[in-house]
Amino acid sequence: GSDTADAPNIDSSRIDPELQAMLPDDVRESGILEVASDVPYPPFEFYDTDGKTVVGLDPDLGKAIGDLLGLELRFNAVTYDTMIPSLASGKYDLAFTGMSDTPDRQKQLTFVDYLTTGGSFLITGDSEEQPAALEDLCGLSVGAQSGTYIVEFLQTQVAPGCPAAAQLDLSQFTGQDDLVNALRSGRVDVAVIPSPSAGYLVETTGDEFDVSMSLDVGLVGIAFPREDAQLAAAFQAALQHLMDDGTYAEILDSYGLGDNVLTEATIDAGSV
């Protein structure tokens, strides 16, 4: 946290003075941003084999943006429960944690969108149920992580369309690991999880899991306190710069997220 008063660690070779000029004065001077991140949330952020260093898509992208702006982004592990109060209290400057950009949340925070996201239907490798469309979920036992946009999506877009005889049986779980456990033990037939996570999961666990279908729903953004619009704008410009020069696509590809790229860095464009 804020007790690290040491000098920022910046690679000055890539600094773009034009972008740097967009930063608020105090940020530019300190050269450090404290980032709140809900580690681990693979592939966005997770611990390296040493169990301490935070790695993943967000740190990589953060490093690329920081290089352009002449800033060091220090990632701190913080859970969702404390994230918003911590941003409000000034403990952290921004939240960079694969956070979905939704209209509700835009009332509290400003988002710089950097990824599309969707829901993937995760099933076990030997599953009999292979839902390939939204209607296929009707009558099944479906699990989702509580508090995600997916729950709201399933409740508002899917459940009402199901016939009375085959209602959507939705269970919510706090952690992704609880959800995966429920899928393993056969408590839920399908787990609908954010597509970035689903891809990573299938890759890491071999043939234990499969994705039977994916759908695009929303955007993922870097979150700033609403009063820090200037900082958000600087980030937007830097991200656009990375999109334009191809660094962005490279980073996403290295995490198998080529399908989720955006071409334009937007602010508060999430609408679900």
Added chain:
Amino acid sequence: MPVRPLRRPWRWGAGAVIIVVAALLARSIATNPRFEWSVAWDYVFSRQLAEGALMTLQLTVICMVIGVALGITLAIMRQSDLWLVRRAADLYVWFFRGTPVLVQIIFWFNLAALYPVIAVGVPGLEPWVTLDANTIITPMAAALLALGLNEAAYMSEIVRAGLLSVDDGQREAAQSLGMSRARIMRRIVLPQAMRVIIPPTGNETIGMLKTTALVSVVAVADLLYVTQTIYSQTFQTIPLLIAASIWYITLTTILSIGQARLEKRYSRGAHEVDTTPWTHRVRISLARFHAPVPRRLS
């Protein structure tokens, strides 16, 4: 001759400090805009939180009933004169106090992952009954099992302390009347042990209100879980936590009143409980100083 009570200036000073600090804190909390009191109040009366509170209360009551009943049984088992019974109870307490209740919940809930089929029968032969673990262990059942069994281990320690506090002479006097062990426990020992058992049991009950939040890992929607679900969507963390705290503190107050009632009931004959309301007591102590000395009688 009038009597002047002891002057204890530092006491009044301390009292004044307490009152001032309390008042300042109260004002600062009530007026701080970051608490968003209006949002908090709206949520307090929302259906979702009310339902969550109801679930929390249900879980607490059921788990405490399981915990107390099994805890008393275990405490008595631990005084058994059969070595195996004593050790079995010790083992139970050791194991359930030793493992995190979170692990226990996950274990029960995911029993199916470990034992997809529960077979009852003699090992080696065809099982008599075969049950699908997922069907019989609903999330609710898993939560109740884990919290109830876990609580029993803690309760057994509390009951054991209570039994220790009763003088052996009481058991002997009851034995000499020819009372059975069970009756001695029920009529003589437990009622006296209650004075010592109730306060820590109050702790456990009030603690359980909060521990039930762990069941969210198996998607049972208790109060804290409902709160977290809402604020992880809307990001109104602080007002929502305040709303939940108002519910918790209300439930705690109700339970504390129940505790005080029980304590009073079980302290009959045991020690002076001054039940005079304090306003009345002030009046008495003032009156005492002005009361005429009773007529000389001898």
Added chain:
Amino acid sequence: MPVRPLRRPWRWGAGAVIIVVAALLARSIATNPRFEWSVAWDYVFSRQLAEGALMTLQLTVICMVIGVALGITLAIMRQSDLWLVRRAADLYVWFFRGTPVLVQIIFWFNLAALYPVIAVGVPGLEPWVTLDANTIITPMAAALLALGLNEAAYMSEIVRAGLLSVDDGQREAAQSLGMSRARIMRRIVLPQAMRVIIPPTGNETIGMLKTTALVSVVAVADLLYVTQTIYSQTFQTIPLLIAASIWYITLTTILSIGQARLEKRYSRGAHEVDTTPWTHRVRISLARFHAPVPRRLS
């Protein structure tokens, strides 16, 4: 004439059932491939879990020290003859038992959101000292504050029950020797109350081992948090929870042994503690039946 002890066939039957069930369970647990024992064992001895366990132990010890010290103070305050002191302590207990400890941790951690600057001084005047809340309240400080202050509320109830269990005659006898209140408390009342205080305090300590997991919300890496962190990346949930449980049960065992020692120490003079090892006891009871009747002495 030889003496035959009472035959209690159901007892031996129950014993046999307990042993068989325990053995079957043990075998089934040891051989079930889903537990992935080898993975679990690897993690038990990993640096990460060991460090997590150390953090958990540290937090537990510090928070319990705060909790016990403040809890005793509160329990004594609640017996004060000054109304305000009594009520202030009651209010403390009510408030801290009433709010979830999660909320308390978040509150302390984010004190800065509510009070960015902590000013000490007389209201209305220039403050004497001004502190940046974010600098002084580190995650660790927030965790210790929240858990310690919360624990004190629970401990005060336990101590109160203990004080209730000591006969008033003890206080009177000590008073008649001219002992001061503080000394009576320290030398006469508390040592006797300890028998009743220790078991529930053991509960609290062992419970605290698990409660420290809540500090993960402020990213203090205790044992359970470290475990969860690992399995939410590797999805090896069950073997990791087993590894954590092995650590927890080890720590619990150590604490339980400490508890038993303390209990024994404070039961001196209080009731018969049979310290004969049980192997020896069996030998004694066998010997008794064969012992010659002592010579007639009168």
Added chain:
Amino acid sequence: MNVHTPLILAEGVYKRFGRTEVLRGIDLAVAPGEVCCIIGPSGSGKSTLLRCVNHLEKIQAGRIWVDGQMVGYADHGDHLQELPDREVQRRRAQIGMVFQRFNLFPHMTALENVVEGPIGVSRRPRAEAEEHARWLLERVGLAEKANAYPRHLSGGQQQRVAIARALAMRPRAMLFDEPTSALDPELVGEVLTVMKALAAEGMTMMVVTHEVSFAREVADTVVFMDEGQIVEHGPARDVIIDPQSPRTREFLTRVS
């Protein structure tokens, strides 16, 4: 066993606590309707002997019979069979005991203390038990304290409630451990009256006491114990007025 079967019979009773030998071979017979007083210095094992008769202590050797039934064991000819709890309880209910430290149940009123046994053990109807209890409390002079808790009674009052509690079980024999130790002389007189009435009704009694004058009044036989052994045993007058053993004589001369 004799032709006149004793109601209480002890044979070679030996008892130790750890290494302390407390009873070292006690032989004693108390006939039905007999009042036997046990006197002796402090720590000589008087209380322990009473407790053994009620099977509150297991003895290490010897045997005790009450009303022809062995205490704690059944005699099966070639071996002794430990008795089940239920049987031990049934036999205890037939022996009333008044403890040296009273041991009243503090959470029950005087009346509740007295009716607990009859209602809970003998299964008498409450109304009948309460009537009997009130009558007993009146007999010990505590009619108006029926609803007081033990804490609010003086030592003497507690002692008398304990006597009423034991009598309420209508026992075959009564064991008193220093029944008058907390009573003033006036009440000693009252208790004496109660005990004499009991004796007249044929109640067998073993009374540990340190008041020789009391023993003289109430006892048929007197036992003098010292260091876990019976030193002298005989008719009250003989033992008290003309003791044979020098130890007894020494003890009695100290009595002013």
Added chain:
Amino acid sequence: MNVHTPLILAEGVYKRFGRTEVLRGIDLAVAPGEVCCIIGPSGSGKSTLLRCVNHLEKIQAGRIWVDGQMVGYADHGDHLQELPDREVQRRRAQIGMVFQRFNLFPHMTALENVVEGPIGVSRRPRAEAEEHARWLLERVGLAEKANAYPRHLSGGQQQRVAIARALAMRPRAMLFDEPTSALDPELVGEVLTVMKALAAEGMTMMVVTHEVSFAREVADTVVFMDEGQIVEHGPARDVIIDPQSPRTREFLTRVS
């Protein structure tokens, strides 16, 4: 106050528990070195009076002085000032008290019970306090029980430890609540010897007892209490042998 200042002086002491009037105007003076025995029926308020002298009970009216100092209050001429705890404690340390139910500290051995006061209150060095304690235990015949816990002592042994504990504070006055109630006659003699020696050393004593013979032996003056009042008060022989009040006479005739 008289010319011969009494060591203990009570004036119009009135005490009630709730509605029960327990002491109804007690006037009493005990001279230095005097042994004053209080006799009377059970529940007459004897124990309560002793407790008031030690300020273990607050009285509702009247005043008590010990050694010229008012108990619990300071006399400021026009008003009484409640004393701070420290002062009350200092005065209590000068008065020894032996309780009817002993109240030994169960978690301490006999020796530890006896040295607790001298070490903790009078701040004596441990070695000196233990030496004195052993001497006191020997005096009450318990030298060999110094390391026993109260639970393992018989009633009489506990009683004597309690006496030693009170004496260890070298008090100006001793209050005994039925000091012989748990003792056998032999030990009563021993305690009597101890008490007589104390009296010879000039110790002032108030002794509640129900043994008239004991009172006759040890007392200078005897007080007869009934229903919270002093009915008769005078030299021991007068009150016991030739009581003036019919109530006292009635009480004493019951003594066998």
